[in-house]
Amino acid sequence: MRPRVVIVGAGFAGLYAARALRHAPVEITVIDRTNHHLFQPLLSQVATAALAPSDITAPIRWLLRHHRNADVVLGEVTGIDVEARRVAIHGRDTPVSYDYLILATGSHHAYFGHPDWEPVAPGLKSVDDALEIRGRFLRAFERAEWATEPAERAAHMTFVVVGGGPTGVELAGVMPAIAREALRSNFRYIDTAQTRVILVEGGDRLLASFPEHLSARAKRDLEDIGVEVRLRSLVSDITPHAVHIGDEWIDSRTVFWAAGNEASYLGRALGVPLDGAGRVIVEPDLSIPGHPEVFVAGDLADFTHGPKRVPGVCPAAMQQGVHAANMIVRSLRRQQRKAFRYRNKGDLATIGRSRAIADFGSFTMAGRIAWWLWLFLHILYLAGFRNRLSVLLQWGYAYVTYERGVRLITGTERSSASG
Amino acid sequence: MRPRVVIVGAGFAGLYAARALRHAPVEITVIDRTNHHLFQPLLSQVATAALAPSDITAPIRWLLRHHRNADVVLGEVTGIDVEARRVAIHGRDTPVSYDYLILATGSHHAYFGHPDWEPVAPGLKSVDDALEIRGRFLRAFERAEWATEPAERAAHMTFVVVGGGPTGVELAGVMPAIAREALRSNFRYIDTAQTRVILVEGGDRLLASFPEHLSARAKRDLEDIGVEVRLRSLVSDITPHAVHIGDEWIDSRTVFWAAGNEASYLGRALGVPLDGAGRVIVEPDLSIPGHPEVFVAGDLADFTHGPKRVPGVCPAAMQQGVHAANMIVRSLRRQQRKAFRYRNKGDLATIGRSRAIADFGSFTMAGRIAWWLWLFLHILYLAGFRNRLSVLLQWGYAYVTYERGVRLITGTERSSASG
Numbered sequence: 121m122r123p124r125v126v127i128v129g130a131g132f133a134g135l136y137a138a139r140a141l142r143h144a145p146v147e148i149t150v151i152d153r154t155n156h157h158l159f160q161p162l163l164s165q166v167a168t169a170a171l172a173p174s175d176i177t178a179p180i181r182w183l184l185r186h187h188r189n190a191d192v193v194l195g196e197v198t199g200i201d202v203e204a205r206r207v208a209i210h211g212r213d214t215p216v217s218y219d220y221l222i223l224a225t226g227s228h229h230a231y232f233g234h235p236d237w238e239p240v241a242p243g244l245k246s247v248d249d250a251l252e253i254r255g256r257f258l259r260a261f262e263r264a265e266w267a268t269e270p271a272e273r274a275a276h277m278t279f280v281v282v283g284g285g286p287t288g289v290e291l292a293g294v295m296p297a298i299a300r301e302a303l304r305s306n307f308r309y310i311d312t313a314q315t316r317v318i319l320v321e322g323g324d325r326l327l328a329s330f331p332e333h334l335s336a337r338a339k340r341d342l343e344d345i346g347v348e349v350r351l352r353s354l355v356s357d358i359t360p361h362a363v364h365i366g367d368e369w370i371d372s373r374t375v376f377w378a379a380g381n382e383a384s385y386l387g388r389a390l391g392v393p394l395d396g397a398g399r400v401i402v403e404p405d406l407s408i409p410g411h412p413e414v415f416v417a418g419d420l421a422d423f424t425h426g427p428k429r430v431p432g433v434c435p436a437a438m439q440q441g442v443h444a445a446n447m448i449v450r451s452l453r454r455q456q457r458k459a460f461r462y463r464n465k466g467d468l469a470t471i472g473r474s475r476a477i478a479d480f481g482s483f484t485m486a487g488r489i490a491w492w493l494w495l496f497l498h499i500l501y502l503a504g505f506r507n508r509l510s511v512l513l514q515w516g517y518a519y520v521t522y523e524r525g526v527r528l529i530t531g532t533e534r535s536s537a538s539g
Numbered sequence: 540m541r542p543r544v545v546i547v548g549a550g551f552a553g554l555y556a557a558r559a560l561r562h563a564p565v566e567i568t569v570i571d572r573t574n575h576h577l578f579q580p581l582l583s584q585v586a587t588a589a590l591a592p593s594d595i596t597a598p599i600r601w602l603l604r605h606h607r608n609a610d611v612v613l614g615e616v617t618g619i620d621v622e623a624r625r626v627a628i629h630g631r632d633t634p635v636s637y638d639y640l641i642l643a644t645g646s647h648h649a650y651f652g653h654p655d656w657e658p659v660a661p662g663l664k665s666v667d668d669a670l671e672i673r674g675r676f677l678r679a680f681e682r683a684e685w686a687t688e689p690a691e692r693a694a695h696m697t698f699v700v701v702g703g704g705p706t707g708v709e710l711a712g713v714m715p716a717i718a719r720e721a722l723r724s725n726f727r728y729i730d731t732a733q734t735r736v737i738l739v740e741g742g743d744r745l746l747a748s749f750p751e752h753l754s755a756r757a758k759r760d761l762e763d764i765g766v767e768v769r770l771r772s773l774v775s776d777i778t779p780h781a782v783h784i785g786d787e788w789i790d791s792r793t794v795f796w797a798a799g800n801e802a803s804y805l806g807r808a809l810g811v812p813l814d815g816a817g818r819v820i821v822e823p824d825l826s827i828p829g830h831p832e833v834f835v836a837g838d839l840a841d842f843t844h845g846p847k848r849v850p851g852v853c854p855a856a857m858q859q860g861v862h863a864a865n866m867i868v869r870s871l872r873r874q875q876r877k878a879f880r881y882r883n884k885g886d887l888a889t890i891g892r893s894r895a896i897a898d899f900g901s902f903t904m905a906g907r908i909a910w911w912l913w914l915f916l917h918i919l920y921l922a923g924f925r926n927r928l929s930v931l932l933q934w935g936y937a938y939v940t941y942e943r944g945v946r947l948i949t950g951t952e953r954s955s956a957s958g
Contacts, residue, residue, distance in 0.1 A: 306600035
């Protein structure tokens, strides 16, 4: 029997780990709660109706169809027994045993002690989240169109995005253009150009992981687009009708949450020290203390052995997934393990429909060329997905016409944010 | 003040009525429960993961964006007062008044006195229905892959489609090919080629609206593809684990319902005679008895004044919508009204991935050429949608590679059909 590697989570870390083990003498079991791998960097594009969910997802089984040594399980892992070396899956009687485990369940948005805000201010981590945000954004204009009171109408047309990281900046930056361009001719009673988008950030600058001058540029670009940026502003309460920022209540019926992540609760199941955000503090080789057969990769790992903390971005997750896989191969060959080293290839963030900022360490970029670079790299990375051409067409269409192809409200509302 | 025309329902009848009134001296209000028009003839393609929801939908507002005399309301009509000439909308205090009303709320699938079957055997009328069916179909293979008992595995891989009309034939006809071709290499423990698809029809032939020899051809084609067709078979019970057909229990965890429609309940609100299926029996001009200002168009109308009953198909709905609109224009011009006449341009049904049958009255067609005709006509009719190119690409891809591009399970299960 070849040793069994169980990979929990088929995000970038898990998927790249499975791929790296394709020709290794192991049996692989990939377990995920969903049937698809999600190209997370483009999730905002789904939330803002530019792309369809199927453009940025692919079935995990399909991605691994040529990997004869890989099984895929659709299921939720509920517990890990590191001593007995097995994981429990919800609704399944027999646990899955492993010889090596790669835990890559990432993070989800967190409300910092205010779980009651979740129903009124949804976050953006999954396809379902993106559809929820898309639905709320589009429904708000429907409600504004038929509101009778001017104040109510204004409240429906006021969107608050909490959190000035890449997700918040991307969401907020796209909204004014959709309102002004794509929706304007579609309504009779409201002027969608009067839409207010407010981006709230607790710190003293946006996109804090970028150099300061790029943060300043992003703020200026957002303000040009029509976003009200509020720095050093803390949200102290969110209700279905208003948001309390500092000492001001802003009437808004639609709030989106992009203010912070919390590590997957499965990190706690390992019984090893966690950092303040619940991430697992890993050894230099990405294994956990006392269990060289257990690895943590991606957003769930806190890697403190390099010159800087490894950021929670896709390239880092891919690199860690591949590293964990390689360390398993080295163990099988009785070779010594190596320490993980993060190779920062640069960092990009989009601002609205045609601007971006880029930080390559030795040089930085901003503006339209950075946006084209962002677009090019993201289409390139969708390789392995069959969706590239469709994405390109959808974007091309949206870019040229300002129209949004995927303005579809599906499902029922998760909870009524605005009655 | 120009007279107000209220159109309830933006399916084919409602949308074509609104379009026909574009240059008429009226104000139009289109009310629909969803924000999108659905190209219903392709809904099975979404349910079987060949197309994405956004490929076959378009926002109603967007479709009517150049119609300066048309408003769109996202809302559910809960009542109609034909004496006071107004409609009530859920959650809105003030009703909407009309001078002319076109009621075009269509039909939905019906369980003939067995509403308890709905959770275990979902039907196909809306985008959400299609996503539900897609999710159940894909999840069934996931469960089969991890079933431990052979009998349980077989039950997960047995799909029953109830109803041998166009929807049932289309659903059943596509499933074997997906199982055999698209999914086969993706699973390790099950052989998806062993999937059983059973199509159950109570009458003595499939597609009863077509000539007999085409029904026979459809049956033969389906059997070639691998569908078990059971005619003269009545479903007497459906549980989460099995279907009772005749005097046999068939173990199946996944049942889809395509056995019949029931008219929208709003027909009852008009206070005029209905037929046995709940449809409104309309006058020759499509108005209702005693209320020349109220029209019923599309699937909700029972038109009995022609040589044959008008079938519940899209071309009939479009023609009736346009006719109702034209009658309003004639009334405004004090011209006499005309009787509706259905122009049957032919009838098409697909069977699986590359066959179809076509009935043009004077001649009929079957096989591959009929399928290409079906494809061509449907892409042609998606005109006015921007989605044509995307649809063409998705289909081209699916056709050439046998892959299904939209194999995405989203949302939570509506109800647990298989534990």
